[in-house]
Amino acid sequence: MSRVGAALGILWAMSASLPSAALAVQEHDWIEVRSARQVGSVQAIEAEIHYGMGEITITTASKGLLYDARLRYDAAQFEPLREWTVKGGRAYLKFGVDEFDVDFDELSEAFDETGSLYFAVSREVPTNLTLEVGAVSADLDLGGAALTGLTVRTGASETSIRFDTPNPETLNEMVFEVGAAEFEARKLGNAHFRHLSFEGGVGDIMLDLTGEWQESAEIEIKMGLGALELRLPRDVGIRVTKKSFLAAFNHDGLQKVDGAYVSPNWDSAEIQLDIDLKATLGAIEINFAR
Numbered sequence: 001m002s003r004v005g006a007a008l009g010i011l012w013a014m015s016a017s018l019p020s021a022a023l024a025v026q027e028h029d030w031i032e033v034r035s036a037r038q039v040g041s042v043q044a045i046e047a048e049i050h051y052g053m054g055e056i057t058i059t060t061a062s063k064g065l066l067y068d069a070r071l072r073y074d075a076a077q078f079e080p081l082r083e084w085t086v087k088g089g090r091a092y093l094k095f096g097v098d099e100f101d102v103d104f105d106e107l108s109e110a111f112d113e114t115g116s117l118y119f120a121v122s123r124e125v126p127t128n129l130t131l132e133v134g135a136v137s138a139d140l141d142l143g144g145a146a147l148t149g150l151t152v153r154t155g156a157s158e159t160s161i162r163f164d165t166p167n168p169e170t171l172n173e174m175v176f177e178v179g180a181a182e183f184e185a186r187k188l189g190n191a192h193f194r195h196l197s198f199e200g201g202v203g204d205i206m207l208d209l210t211g212e213w214q215e216s217a218e219i220e221i222k223m224g225l226g227a228l229e230l231r232l233p234r235d236v237g238i239r240v241t242k243k244s245f246l247a248a249f250n251h252d253g254l255q256k257v258d259g260a261y262v263s264p265n266w267d268s269a270e271i272q273l274d275i276d277l278k279a280t281l282g283a284i285e286i287n288f289a290r
Helices: 104-110
Strands: 010-013 030-038 044-060 065-074 078-087 090-099 116-121 127-141 147-154 158-162 171-186 193-208 217-232 237-244 247-250 255-257 260-262 272-288
Touching: 030 078, 044 065, 065 078, 065 090, 090 116, 147 158, 237 247
Parallel strands: 044 090, 044 116, 044 127, 127 147, 127 158, 147 171, 158 171, 171 193, 193 217, 217 272, 237 272, 247 272
Antiparallel strands: 010 030, 030 065, 065 116, 078 090, 237 260, 255 260
């Protein structure tokens, strides 16, 4: 049996047909692929995950693995994407699917089933992870992943992100770009980020900033039309600078000082979160963790 360090390649393929009455869409041609690598001599990795429609699960890999990826896709509508290079101990990976000229609305109505993507991130090797998805249901359990960067771009999606355990690395830049979506991120304090940029279009958004904070951080939030809930920790200093147009703002627990909204411990707190908030329409609610 070959070492896990080599790509495991295509495991099996399955096909199914779409009823002729349902739109003018090609038949299914379901393919399943798995790829994994051991850590080896790789000292850092940049991983890009691309996926158009279906279910996505991101979690952490078993000890000794650099990554572990599994993909199920319809070859009649998509083609696999896998690129791998290593330069000077730094690895570069692209994994997922490239779509043909696909109408996701038609596909979602015509297909009885959708594909799936599973990707496990190393707990040992510093990883800069980028996830670009379309119409998906995404579950990201990133607690303990060794992340130095995280970018998540979504379309019309339902996305859940959580950091139940601390990141062993410092995450310099965290970027969330969300379309028409339901989006929640929990225990972001465990991500150990220095800067968070969030941009949302239309949807219900929840950002939970509790967790084990190690240093101060800056947060930029831009909201279009939607509802935003911020859950804040009580043991760090909070300052919110707000610019909004027709957006309701519930700021219980914060007091207005010099044009900003600050927590009572802002001046004395060793760790401070500086939040720059811009909103157009909708509602903004701030809640402190109990």
